[in-house]
Amino acid sequence: MQKDGILSGIRVIDCGTYIAAPASTTVMSDFGAEVFKIERPDGGDLWRLFPHLPGTPKSELNYAWVLTGRNKKSVALDLGSPEGYEALIRLVKTADVFVTNYQAQLLAKFRLTWDDLHAVNQRLIFAHLTGYGDSGDDADLPAFDALAYWARSGLMTSVTGRDGTPSGPRPGIGDHPTAMAMFGAIMLGLYERERTGRGSKVGTSLMASGAWAHSCDLQARMLGATFPQPRGPHPINPLSAGYVTRDAKVFLLIQLDPEHEFPRLCKMFGAPELATDSMFATDASRTEHAAELFAILQSQFESKDLADWRKAFKEYDIKWSLLPALDDVVSDPQMRAAGAFVELDYPGHGTIQTINSPVFVAGTEKRKPEAAPELGANTREVLRTLGYDDNAIDKMIKQRIAAD
Template sequence: MAETATPLAGVKVLELGTLIAGPFCTRILAEFGADVIKIEAPGEGDPLRKWRKLYPTPDGDTSLWWFIQARNKQSVTINLKHPEGLEIIKKLVRETDIVVENFRPGVLEKSGLGWDVLSVINPGLVMVRLSGFGQTGPMAKQPGFGTIGESMGGLRYITGYADRPPVKSGVSLGDSIASLWGALGALMALRHREVNGGAGQVVDVALYEAVFAMMESMVPEFDVFGFIRERTGNLMPGITPSNTHTSKDAKHIIIGANSDGIFKRLMQAVGRVDLANDPQLANNTGRDARAKEIYGVIDAWVAAHDAETVLRITTAADVPASKIYSVADMCEDPQFLARKMFEKAQLPNGKEFLMPGIVPKLSATPGVTRWLGPALGEHTDQVLARLGYSAEMLIRLRNEGAI
């Protein structure tokens, strides 16, 4: 894989986590140069290695998701229930900048790896703790996945149509949003350590709070007006027009013309100069009062044209619009390709495949894929040898089930 300067080069990260929230957090750090050691259970590994196996995978028994989620990480197998396994973790912590974990609160404490212990071993340690409900509060020790975070954090309640039950998005949004907050919190804590005498701290991310933080004006609207935001399908009440429309060739197109100038240009483009010049529709308040009328006009216009024509006209009028993309659309779209949003890589068996490019785009120190998700325990001997373990000691530890 390509080599380049990276902003987090030299930052050492220890991942004690599985599946999505913790591993996605460390994936972000690894993509920008952090040295990430992922701890996995001997013989088992992260369950994500087997997830999303909807089709037979080209590489035998490993999920394609694994190769992306664990890229740039080193896999080290350690038995956290074995005394010598715990001692290895403590040795690693001495040279670690960031520990990322997503166990249920209390699990690490029972193992002797809580913040009270690790912060004594390494006072400059930053510990990112991702959990369903955070490290405190009456629900702290309850199990909580991303779906629960989305539900409790408000996202599910407002997603879907009013006459149907709430729906989920097609990806693990709750986990991923929490991961982003975790990575951001880790970098803020590192900055604090740098300018305030080297002290570390805990970054406590609750999945439901990570989702809740994205809920815009929901709280003040309720507190001031008693208004509870409900499911409204593809509409955004109070922001008009912004909706999904269906073309003559049955393609779904989103048109966002909710700013004053853009609305005027859209109406001119669809041949409704009367609406473009209507003083009542010159601002969002007036348009929202006549939303049904406006959406009827746009629906009828889109339905009379194929998607290509609709997008050609909206583009010429400088109106934001897009077909709703499938992954097939993404893979051939000029914008995706120009922004290098796909990388070609090879599976261990030599088969070539596409994987997502790295976000965000840094001009001087971009993220880079150095290697794909490793085999289980691929780096165990290398990492432990660096800690002073001899070949004979490694054999003994394996025989005893510690690694």
């Protein structure tokens, strides 16, 4: 048994923030990769701040960082300075993988695009996780999983009843994310074979994948965190809540860095003084006066149509997402721009749409989707390639050993 890990000797730069991209390097570190976590000197990764937000579990240890920061080496660099950038470039020259979820405009600003880094290390794997894809009008919008994965995909509205009570799970809601875990396990197996010449048994489970998806709350509970309890019909944290516009559109607002984001929200409303009001100036005061703040925000949002707010959100850099119905999701042009939907020629039905797998490699085209075969459609041709003649195949089919 290999004790030092399948990915031992692999050097990974985690130049991301919050969860999705950094969590992938956490997985790599679990298999022995050496992971360098690049953080800003002033405060580090914003994910470190998550447990301090209103409405989140509280514990002695920072469960968010315990979970996603494990096994890593923190390297604090100011990438906006020539010296910090040069230090990172030196590290890039020694690395195998560079992982980031920075928006395209930030990658350009810090000279960390694929072209920039490929020029200094042609063996580098450049892994870029985005909220909404690489092209389309919304490609460079800031995003969290609550916005792009949970809300924009339609999952949120599909699993919540109209009265707000839990509904039944939707088909495949855990199967498809688990399939991606399985994909990763298979790739690890292939990589190990490349290094050792030996095959290996790899796998995952729905339970383990579900625990990984639920890991923030589970980690908090493991560390004895106390969870906030609802105190009324209003949300515990009005800055991470759903609102209704004048034209009855529902959207989700997310502000995980309220010190900087809440003032912008208040300025957008034309009420900058709200951000410094003693009732709303701090996390603690906003929690204490959550009902009042929620009422103020809802009254503002219901004063205009979503189209008006959409423009204002973009102007003031407010993180949000529509809570769409399924019809809205399947007609969303950003889904196509992001490559999430793909066309398929289906016999007897013309061209239909299907859901693309969410992994893309620049310079490589995916296979054009083909219709699923009928039962046994390829039995004969495959058996022939294995050396069976038609008589033997007919016999197998007659005995129901095979079917065509």
